[in-house]
Each structure stands twice: as structure tokens, then as C-alpha cells.
Amino acid sequence: MALIVGVNSYISVAHATTILADRFGLSDWDAADPVTKAQALVTATSAIDERRWLGSAVSASQTLGWPRTSAKFVDPKLNLIVNPANDEIPERVKLATTLQALHFIQFPAAYASEESIAESITVGPISISDSNSRTKTVKFPYKVVDLLKPLTVRGNSGYTWWMAN
Numbered sequence: 140m141a142l143i144v145g146v147n148s149y150i151s152v153a154h155a156t157t158i159l160a161d162r163f164g165l166s167d168w169d170a171a172d173p174v175t176k177a178q179a180l181v182t183a184t185s186a187i188d189e190r191r192w193l194g195s196a197v198s199a200s201q202t203l204g205w206p207r208t209s210a211k212f213v214d215p216k217l218n219l220i221v222n223p224a225n226d227e228i229p230e231r232v233k234l235a236t237t238l239q240a241l242h243f244i245q246f247p248a249a250y251a252s253e254e255s256i257a258e259s260i261t262v263g264p265i266s267i268s269d270s271n272s273r274t275k276t277v278k279f280p281y282k283v284v285d286l287l288k289p290l291t292v293r294g295n296s297g298y299t300w301w302m303a304n
Contacts, residue, residue, distance in 0.1 A: 142177040146202050148184045148236070149228050152176045155237040167245045175244065182250060183239035186278065187232070191292040197225050205232055212289040235286040242280050249278050 142148045152173055159165050168176070188203055194210030211222040223229050243250055259268040
């Protein structure tokens with residue numbers, strides 16, 4: 140299936156290219172062909188959409204997590220409450236999708252990497268080291284996580300439980 144904004148991707152290749160145009164270190168994006176860019180955006184959307192988003196989907200038949208209703212959040216950069224319209228995909232989601240797609244182009248193995256691998260571990264007199272010299276990459280870059288954090292439910296359905304003494 141080809142990239143279809145709102146069905147299998149949050150952003151088009153043209154819009155993602157516009158977002159990335161003024162950023163440093165994009166030779167991998169520029170070198171990729173349009174099909175690879177589209178595949179990276181669809182894969183990034185799928186990976187990002189695994190989150191528990193604030194609010195509720197606008198329609199039970201929509202294929203993506205956004206747009207949503209009642210998804211009010213605090214923008215950490217502006218320190219303002221933002222309430223996206225019911226037909227809106229927040230710019231934070233589009234930017235995160237773009238950066239995640241770039242990450243998948245730069246590190247194709249990142250999509251499959253879920254495990255956390257320690258290079259060495261020592262318990263008492265026993266020590267184990269990883270002699271495998273392969274590069275270990277994270278699935279989600281910190282910038283992507285930071286962009287999406289205000290839009291996601293944390294913990295137990297957004298509630299913090301505590302006990303008074």
C-alpha cells in the first residue's frame with residue numbers, strides 16, 4: 140500500500156522534506172529515494188502509534204491514533220495548554236514521525252531493536268562482557284520521545300495513586 144496521509148502515515152514525504160530542509164545532517168534523507176522515504180514514514184507512524192494517547196479517537200473506524208477528542212495537553216516549550224481540534228494531527232506528532240523516519244533510514248536495524256543490551260555485567264566474582272562489536276541503536280531517539288511525551292497517558296490511565304499515612 141502506498142503512503143496515504145491519515146490512513147497509514149501522519150505526514151507526506153513532501154511535508155517531511157520541508158520540515159527537514161533546514162536541519163543539519165540530512166544527507167541520508169536526501170540520498171533516499173521517494174519510495175524509501177514513504178516506507179520510512181509509514182513505518183515510523185506505525186511505531187509511534189503504539190503509544191497510549193490522551194483523549195479518544197474521533198472515530199472507531201480510523202486507522203491511526205490521531206485525530207483525537209479531549210486530548211488537551213501542556214506544551215512544554217510554550218508552557219501553554221493546547222487543545223487540538225478534532226480533525227487535527229498535532230505538529231508535535233508530525234515532527235516526531237519525520238524524525239523517527241529519518242532515524243529508521245539512518246539505522247534500518249533500529250525498528251527491530253527492542254532489547255536492551257548491556258556491554259558488560261559483573262555480579263560478585265563473575266563478569267560477562269559482550270565481545271560483539273556491532274553498533275547498538277535505540278528504537279526511538281530521545282527527541283522523538285520528548286516530542287510525544289506530553290501527548291501520552293502516563294502510568295495508570297493518567298492517574299497517580301498515593302497513600303496517606
